[in-house]
Each structure stands twice: as structure tokens, then as C-alpha cells.
Amino acid sequence: MTSTRVRMSPDSRREQLLALGVRLFATRSLQDLSIETLAEEAGISRGLLYHYFGNKQEFHTAVVQRAADDLFAVTAPAGDGSPLEHLAGSLERYVDYVAENYHGYISLLRGAAGGHEGLREIYESSRAALTERLFEAPVAQEAAAIGLTDTPAVRLLVRGWAAFTEEVVLEWVRDSRGITRDELLVTLAASLPGILAPMLEG
Amino acid sequence: MTSTRVRMSPDSRREQLLALGVRLFATRSLQDLSIETLAEEAGISRGLLYHYFGNKQEFHTAVVQRAADDLFAVTAPAGDGSPLEHLAGSLERYVDYVAENYHGYISLLRGAAGGHEGLREIYESSRAALTERLFEAPVAQEAAAIGLTDTPAVRLLVRGWAAFTEEVVLEWVRDSRGITRDELLVTLAASLPGILAPMLEG
Numbered sequence: 228m229t230s231t232r233v234r235m236s237p238d239s240r241r242e243q244l245l246a247l248g249v250r251l252f253a254t255r256s257l258q259d260l261s262i263e264t265l266a267e268e269a270g271i272s273r274g275l276l277y278h279y280f281g282n283k284q285e286f287h288t289a290v291v292q293r294a295a296d297d298l299f300a301v302t303a304p305a306g307d308g309s310p311l312e313h314l315a316g317s318l319e320r321y322v323d324y325v326a327e328n329y330h331g332y333i334s335l336l337r338g339a340a341g342g343h344e345g346l347r348e349i350y351e352s353s354r355a356a357l358t359e360r361l362f363e364a365p366v367a368q369e370a371a372a373i374g375l376t377d378t379p380a381v382r383l384l385v386r387g388w389a390a391f392t393e394e395v396v397l398e399w400v401r402d403s404r405g406i407t408r409d410e411l412l413v414t415l416a417a418s419l420p421g422i423l424a425p426m427l428e429g
Numbered sequence: 430m431t432s433t434r435v436r437m438s439p440d441s442r443r444e445q446l447l448a449l450g451v452r453l454f455a456t457r458s459l460q461d462l463s464i465e466t467l468a469e470e471a472g473i474s475r476g477l478l479y480h481y482f483g484n485k486q487e488f489h490t491a492v493v494q495r496a497a498d499d500l501f502a503v504t505a506p507a508g509d510g511s512p513l514e515h516l517a518g519s520l521e522r523y524v525d526y527v528a529e530n531y532h533g534y535i536s537l538l539r540g541a542a543g544g545h546e547g548l549r550e551i552y553e554s555s556r557a558a559l560t561e562r563l564f565e566a567p568v569a570q571e572a573a574a575i576g577l578t579d580t581p582a583v584r585l586l587v588r589g590w591a592a593f594t595e596e597v598v599l600e601w602v603r604d605s606r607g608i609t610r611d612e613l614l615v616t617l618a619a620s621l622p623g624i625l626a627p628m629l630e631g
Contacts, residue, residue, distance in 0.1 A: 341543020379606035384616065387597035391624070394592035395585055404581035414586065414627055421623030422593070425616055 241279045244269055248290040249297065252331035257287050257338055288345045291335055295353035298324055302357060310361070310370040315416040317360070318392070322412065326400045333397065358385050374423030381426060388419050443481045446471055450492040451499065454533035459489050459540055490547045493537055497555035500526055504559060512563070512572040517618040519562070520594070524614065528602045535599065560587050576625030583628060590621050 235243070247269055252260050262283055266273045280286035302320045304313035325332055339350035361370065362377045375381060392415055399411055437445070449471055454462050464485055468475045482488035504522045506515035527534055541552035563572065564579045577583065594617055601613055 337542055340539055380608050380612065380616070383597055383600055383606060383608065384620075386600060387593040387620075390596035391589040391593035395589035398585055398588060404585060406582050406585065410582065414582070417627035418586075418589075418624045421626050422620045424623050425619035 237279075244276065244279060245289055245293050248286065249294050249331075252290050252294060252334075253328040254330050256330055256334040257291070258334070260287065260290065262286055284345070288349070291331075291338075291346060291349050294328065294331060294335070295349050299353065299356055304360065310375065311373065311416065311420070314361070314419065315412065317357075318415045319412055321357075321392070322396055322399075322408065322415075325396050329397075329400050336393075336397075354386075354389055358389050361385060373420040374427045375419070376426075381423065384422055384426070385419070388422050391418060391422075439481075446478065446481060447491055447495050450488065451496050451533075454492050454496060454536075455530040456532050458532055458536040459493070460536070462489065462492065464488055486547070490551070493540075493548060493551050496530065496533060496537070497551050500555065501558055506562065512577065513575065513618065513622070516563070516621065517614065519559075520617050521614055523559075523594070524598055524601075524610065524617075527598050531599075531602050538595075538599075556588075556591055560591050563587060575622040576629045577621075578628075583625065586624055586628070587621070590624050593620060593624075 244265065248260065248265055251264060251268060262273055262276045262280065265286070266276050269276075276286070280289060298321070301324055302317040305316055308316070335346060335350060338346035340347075361375055362382075370376070375385075395411075395415065399406060446467065450462065450467055453466060453470060464475055464478045464482065467488070468478050471478075478488070482491060500523070503526055504519045507518055510518070537548060537552060540548035542549075563577055564584075572578075577587075597613075597617065601608060
């Protein structure tokens, strides 16, 4: 005789708990994201959660890594289009992601900048992966037309542009200053060519 | 009968110790900047230092505030010139300042981003003061020609541009990637008009 209830594998169960953790993380800081909170929301024992995640630090790292993977997935360039069209689409989904996950995102930034090595690694890898797309082969030729060639100088400027975008989007989500989402998106999409333009001329 | 040795007032003595603290801070992190180190370098007792600075946290705050004031002073626009010439001059001195005070600067950023409220306030005020200059009256009319008008949208972009500049300069100091100081300065000076250009067209 077997049970009619579907039994989840440990991996699926862990995935489900991790997804719940990411949802909780969207609206609170890492500090407020405890295994106790997750246990309460999931309706299971703390002991079982420690079985899946080891300790609080490992739990936090797993949640943040999953959140970074989600961000990477939602900002993937979709369909055909020029590099600028891809950029505009990715930026649109980045802005919406930050707006929906503001508290968790801020918390990740503070942790990464404040010297938490695990968070810093996730943050750096995530930003590197997001900007690496700009240099990918299928669009490289068209990209060169806006100054997006794969040189150390351009990579340095792209890194700076990522910091610019992060700062502007976080500040806009915190206080929109009467700037509409569309106005923000137009300005963000134009900023990368604007920053790179001197390289084309020089 | 008075002593022939010049006696420093407590204020002058504190100033002198603070200047020494800033020099030490240039090449080490806040964590490594202890009252013990300062006592050793100044050749005075720890007790006297505690008399001047209260505790380690107050000492750190005083050193960082002084470093921020120094940065503001060295980057002051000098002489006549267009907004872009002033910007280029200020950026040149900013780059040199960061290069000379790299470890202290990184340490300030990490402390500010990591949730140390005293450091965050100094950092935010310092960046606000540095960018506020861009909107100052004497050059406002010429500045408008490059899109630098005093609107919430432009202020948001200038804030983002400050994050861009900080990121690019810190990364360049860490690893110049074969980019010369002159190349860096040309690109930085052109980046602000580049970011603002879409506002002029829109």
C-alpha cells in the first residue's frame, strides 16, 4: 500500500522552500529573514529547515543566490532586435525587478558592500553576468556601432554604467521625483551610448 | 617667567592629531586605524588621545569627516572657465585624491554602504556637496547648454553619474588596464554631457 499523497523529493522540497525564501526576501532585509520566519510561513519545523539549509548564513546565501539567478533570468534579451532594443527590454525588466524586490535588493547591496564576502561574490558575479551579455557574439557587430567593442576601456565604462544604472533605479524606486517609468527607461537606454560616444570619436 | 617652548592650544593640538590620522587613513582601512597606532605615530599617550577624541568611533568619525572636507577642498573649481573646464579640473583632482587615499576611501565606502550610520551620513553629505557645485549659479547658464539644468530628473542622473565616476575611478586605481590617466580624464569629463544629452533632445 502506498500513500496517495504526492511525496516531494528532498530536492524539490528544498527548491520550494528556497522560492518561498526569495518571496519573503523581496520585502524585508536579510537581517529580518530568519529561519524562524520561513518555518512559520512554510508551516514546517525549524529543525527541518536546518536540515535543508544548515545554518542561517547558508540559508541567506542560498536565497540571495537564487534571487540573483532570478534577476539574470528575467532580464534575458528576448527575441530578435538590435543591441539597443535588447538593452531597452532588459532595462525595463530590471527596473520592474528592483521595484518589486526593493528591500531585498538594498539588503544585498549593503551586505556586499559592507564586507560580507559570500554576498559580495554573488553580487559581483551577478553584475558581471548581466553586463557580459552586452559583449556576446551574435550582436557584437551592431554593438560596435554604438561604441560597445570588447576592449578594457569599454569594459571599465560598462562597469561604471552598471553602477550608474543601479544608483538611478534604486533612487527612482525610493522616490520617483515625478519621473515616469517611461521617461526613466528612455534615459537609461540612452545613457550607455552616451557614455561610450567619446570612445567612438577619440 | 614663561616657557620659551611654544605651547599649542588644545584645538591646535587636536587639529594636528587629526591631520596625522588622515595621513594614516590614506593607506589603511578604518579597522586598522586604531588610537594605539595614532599614539605610536604621534609619540604621545593613548590617554591623551582619548582625551581629544573620546573613543575609537568618535576618532574614526572625526578622521573621515576631515578626509571628506579635504576632498571637497582639493576638488574646488579653480579660476575662470566654462562648466566643462571646471568639471575637467575637479575630476583631475578627484582622480589623484582617490589614487593617493585609496585604502581609506574604499574603507569609507564599505563602512557607509555596510550600515555604519555615521559614515553613511558623511559619505552622503560629501557626495551631495561635490555634485551640488554643478548647479551653482555663476555657471548655471552655460551649464544649461550641456543639459545641466536644475530639475529633479537631471539631479537623479547627476547622482547616477557620481556613482559611475566613483566606480570607474576606483576600478582604474585598482587596475589601470593600460588606460592612461589622460584617457581616463577625457572619458570621465565627456560622460556627464553624454548621460544628459537625451534630456536636451527629449
